[in-house]
Amino acid sequence: MPAPQVTLPADGLIAVVKRDCPTCELTAPVLAELTAHGGLMVFTQDDPSFPETVPDRIDDLALNVSHTLKVEIVPTLIRRVDGREVDRTHGWDRAEWERVSGFQGIGAGLPAFRPGCGARNVEPGVIEDLLIRFEETGLASRRVELGEDEDEFEATFERGWSDGLPVVPPTQKRVLRMLTGTLRDPKEIVGFCPPNLAVLTVEKVAINAVMAGCKPDYLPVVLAAVEAALDPAFSMHGVLATTMFVGPVLVVNGPIRRQISMNARGNALGQGNRANATIGRALQLIIRNVGGGRPQEVDRATLGNPGKYTYCFAEDEEGSCWEPLSTDFGVARGVSAVTVFAGFGLQGVVDQKSRDPESLARSMAESLKAIHNVKLAPSCDALLVVCPEHERTFRNAGWSKARLLEELHRLCEIPGDQLVAGARGIAEGYGPSVVGTMRNKFRPGGLFIVRAGGGAGMFSGIIGGWSSGGAAGSLPVTREVKS
Amino acid sequence: MTVLLDPTSEQSPASRERLVRPDKLEGLTVGLLDISKPRGDVFLDRLDTLLTQRGITVKRYMKPTVAKPAPLPLRNQIVGEVNVVIEGLAD
Numbered sequence A: 001m002p003a004p005q006v007t008l009p010a011d012g013l014i015a016v017v018k019r020d021c022p023t024c025e026l027t028a029p030v031l032a033e034l035t036a037h038g039g040l041m042v043f044t045q046d047d048p049s050f051p052e053t054v055p056d057r058i059d060d061l062a063l064n065v066s067h068t069l070k071v072e073i074v075p076t077l078i079r080r081v082d083g084r085e086v087d088r089t090h091g092w093d094r095a096e097w098e099r100v101s102g103f104q105g106i107g108a109g110l111p112a113f114r115p116g117c118g119a120r121n122v123e124p125g126v127i128e129d130l131l132i133r134f135e136e137t138g139l140a141s142r143r144v145e146l147g148e149d150e151d152e153f154e155a156t157f158e159r160g161w162s163d164g165l166p167v168v169p170p171t172q173k174r175v176l177r178m179l180t181g182t183l184r185d186p187k188e189i190v191g192f193c194p195p196n197l198a199v200l201t202v203e204k205v206a207i208n209a210v211m212a213g214c215k216p217d218y219l220p221v222v223l224a225a226v227e228a229a230l231d232p233a234f235s236m237h238g239v240l241a242t243t244m245f246v247g248p249v250l251v252v253n254g255p256i257r258r259q260i261s262m263n264a265r266g267n268a269l270g271q272g273n274r275a276n277a278t279i280g281r282a283l284q285l286i287i288r289n290v291g292g293g294r295p296q297e298v299d300r301a302t303l304g305n306p307g308k309y310t311y312c313f314a315e316d317e318e319g320s321c322w323e324p325l326s327t328d329f330g331v332a333r334g335v336s337a338v339t340v341f342a343g344f345g346l347q348g349v350v351d352q353k354s355r356d357p358e359s360l361a362r363s364m365a366e367s368l369k370a371i372h373n374v375k376l377a378p379s380c381d382a383l384l385v386v387c388p389e390h391e392r393t394f395r396n397a398g399w400s401k402a403r404l405l406e407e408l409h410r411l412c413e414i415p416g417d418q419l420v421a422g423a424r425g426i427a428e429g430y431g432p433s434v435v436g437t438m439r440n441k442f443r444p445g446g447l448f449i450v451r452a453g454g455g456a457g458m459f460s461g462i463i464g465g466w467s468s469g470g471a472a473g474s475l476p477v478t479r480e481v482k483s
Numbered sequence B: 001m002t003v004l005l006d007p008t009s010e011q012s013p014a015s016r017e018r019l020v021r022p023d024k025l026e027g028l029t030v031g032l033l034d035i036s037k038p039r040g041d042v043f044l045d046r047l048d049t050l051l052t053q054r055g056i057t058v059k060r061y062m063k064p065t066v067a068k069p070a071p072l073p074l075r076n077q078i079v080g081e082v083n084v085v086i087e088g089l090a091d
Helices: A022-037 A064-068 A094-101 A126-133 A152-158 A172-179 A202-212 A216-230 A236-241 A274-289 A325-329 A357-368 A388-396 A401-411 B040-053 B072-081
Strands: A012-017 A040-044 A076-081 A084-090 A143-145 A189-193 A198-201 A247-253 A312-314 A337-350 A382-386 A413-415 A438-440 A447-451 A459-464 A477-480 B003-005 B029-034 B057-062 B084-087
Touching (some): A022 A094, A084 A094, A202 A274, A325 A337, A357 A401, B029 B040, B040 B057, B057 B072
Parallel strands (some): A012 A040, B029 B084
Antiparallel strands (some): A012 A076, A076 A084, A413 A438
């Protein structure tokens, strides 16, 4: 549909008003006075019968004139000369109206000043419709027109845009609303999205965030997550293409967690919180749709894991005695940030008896040694999610996070004779040269700790990783959240 | 009519044509790319022997890590030195 053509008078005065504005009501007699002088056109935004004082008022319920004139406040009074606007005022200010209209002494009985009201054409939900109608969205993405009888939800499945669950159809209006969540230019290139290294713009991020079900407030977090995942150190291509289980796991730190009501407490890694659920999903949809990373294509996962739909949670910084995860990567406490970790699933660490940190650390270490296979060391990095009741034990004993990491690393030293192929009746393992040596389950710096979960239950969790290769594999990456 | 914005990179309809496969390898230089997967060398060593026996020139390459795509300099080197590439994708 072509953009509307709006014809404005070349010369004279234009007023834009609405019934639902006390200042507009106040100025109704003034509009009548100016009409009597001649040369005033009055456009009404909400009620064609307003103002009754002006019989020749013009219906602008479609708001095409208001939008063309870029009216933001009503009443607005504009003077045009030779087809151009030469002066404008808004609200009621007698001196201003006298100056713009060229008539003195108008509105004699009125107060000297009253502020105006917001114009209908710039209301949220309305402005987006007008930008679309006037083809002024600035959005560059290809428009996909659905057939008249085509179901919009089914259409997204049929075009291969879904992760298997329904997505919110990315209409222009929804994408424009999503983009209000950031100050960044929709055309800005965020990076090159693996696996196809396709150009990824802020606009494409917003489209996929709409589909994932995000609110505009989440968009800065999604953008930070994408930037982290696209950092070559994270190796998103490898994380996607591997036959192993992993996908991007997102941990959010800083004030943004509470601003968007993320869950860091009970069931933090589970279902039920919109921000947790949709931010992780948006990243995966971007990899799928923009990067072209699809299961059984470049995604060669043997089993995958349910977290590849979405895997995102917040750290419970307020309830923790430790520094947030983001500080391990150089981001100051109190700064919002997202960390991406190549991880899978959740292996429980159930320990309801340990009341001293030594016992609990041993319990955790034995569980950590089982990741991938008890015969493999080092096997992969890991993210240990410590629950409140376990953290309490370390807190009461004065163990810092660094102390716990140090103890766990020491406890994860494994004699090579337990790891050699065939030992314990398991063919998996290493060649005979490991016998008599010690190997650690983790590379130095390959274990990370985050604090989350509900107040009841001595149940921590281990998020296993992909490789132990450090820079040759995948490193966790943290990015600050910026507006 | 519902209008949606395309969430993809909009490259989907542009299918790339594959290069024409050579009828024979004689006279060509064959690159063998080891992607650093365990035992990939066993497979490629055997190919090396068989191709060399046929008088075909073989050049060997290796990715630094299986976890990442081959670095651009290595890709450029391979393109500049051989006519075809054989790589073992799995262990």
